[in-house]
Amino acid sequence: MKAHLTRRYWLSASHRLHNDAMSAEENAATYGKCNNPYGHGHNYMLGVTVSGQVDDHTGMVCNLTDLDGFVEREIVERFDHQNLNLLPEFAEAVPTTENLCMAVYKILRRGFSHAHLEKVRIEETMMNSFEYAGEGEGNL
Amino acid sequence: MVYLTRKAEFSASHYYHNPEFTQEENRRIFGKCSNLNGHGHNYTLEVTVKGEVDPRSGFVVDLKRLKEILNHEVLDAMDHRFLNKEVPEFLTRIPTTENLAIVIWQRLAPKLTNAQLHRVRVYETPDLFVDFYGEA
Numbered sequence: 001m002k003a004h005l006t007r008r009y010w011l012s013a014s015h016r017l018h019n020d021a022m023s024a025e026e027n028a029a030t031y032g033k034c035n036n037p038y039g040h041g042h043n044y045m046l047g048v049t050v051s052g053q054v055d056d057h058t059g060m061v062c063n064l065t066d067l068d069g070f071v072e073r074e075i076v077e078r079f080d081h082q083n084l085n086l087l088p089e090f091a092e093a094v095p096t097t098e099n100l101c102m103a104v105y106k107i108l109r110r111g112f113s114h115a116h117l118e119k120v121r122i123e124e125t126m127m128n129s130f131e132y133a134g135e136g137e138g139n140l
Numbered sequence: 141m142v143y144l145t146r147k148a149e150f151s152a153s154h155y156y157h158n159p160e161f162t163q164e165e166n167r168r169i170f171g172k173c174s175n176l177n178g179h180g181h182n183y184t185l186e187v188t189v190k191g192e193v194d195p196r197s198g199f200v201v202d203l204k205r206l207k208e209i210l211n212h213e214v215l216d217a218m219d220h221r222f223l224n225k226e227v228p229e230f231l232t233r234i235p236t237t238e239n240l241a242i243v244i245w246q247r248l249a250p251k252l253t254n255a256q257l258h259r260v261r262v263y264e265t266p267d268l269f270v271d272f273y274g275e276a
Contacts, residue, residue: 001242001271002273002275002276003241003242003270003271003275003276004270004271004272004273005237005238005268005269005270005271006268006269006270006271007267007268008267008268009264009267010157024254040150048269050146054238054239054242057158057160057161058156058158058170058234058236059156059170059234059235059236059238059239060234060236060238063169065171065267129149129215
């Protein structure tokens with residue numbers, strides 16, 4: 001039988017929302033306080049949902065050790081306690097939580113093979129959350 | 141179609157062990173969860189049912205009846221129990237969160253006559269949960 005499993009992880013990182021292609025006024029109007037030149041930070045909650053058949057022998061969709069190991073190594077290590085603007089993923093893209101969701105999704109989609117990736121959810125604060133399930137992903 | 145979710149909490153102990161595996165395999169696959177003396181969790185259960193709103197009562201489902209079913213089928217059977225030893229389904233199946241969601245679905249689905257079961261979500265901890273939609 002098919003089940004969905006969701007695991008939550010935590011990342012703390014800083015960012016500044018700013019697009020060089022916009023004027024200073026446009027940036028300020030678009031991003032408000034998030035455009036503060038010195039940046040600011042969040043404790044991000046990352047929820048990873050995978051699905052698959054529950055294995056008869058283990059009772060599992062996938063071994064949590066594999067999922068935790070992959071996320072720690074490939075995602076937490078990469079983004080936690082970093083300035084997102086300085087990372088290669090955001091060299092061309094503004095580090096909004098939408099784009100962070102998509103970047104995390106791509107890493108999982110390319111590298112995690114123990115279960116089917118359903119979606120990535122990131123809560124930037126308790127009031128804001130974002131989800132990406134690969135729609136319109138094109139060539140990852 | 142309207143969806144209604146009812147939450148419940150229960151505390152139970154369990155361990156993961158497959159008698160077909162060697163002791164080393166059990167240890168490698170299940171890690172700390174394979175300790176035969178068991179360990180426990182505070183589980184949170186969310187049961188979501190769906191249906192059309194009854195024009196006379198304004199309900200998707202009679203919550204009182206849903207609560208009785210949850211109490212009888214899940215809480216009486218599992219709360220403050222050792223899942224491996226006291227819940228019949230887990231005498232032969234490993235009580236992972238995945239299987240717990242499936243077993244709870246299988247217990248509830250036949251009892252819910254007026255509304256359709258949509259999802260069973262079981263939180264083992266606040267950072268780990270499983271959803272089961274009754275899919276084969």
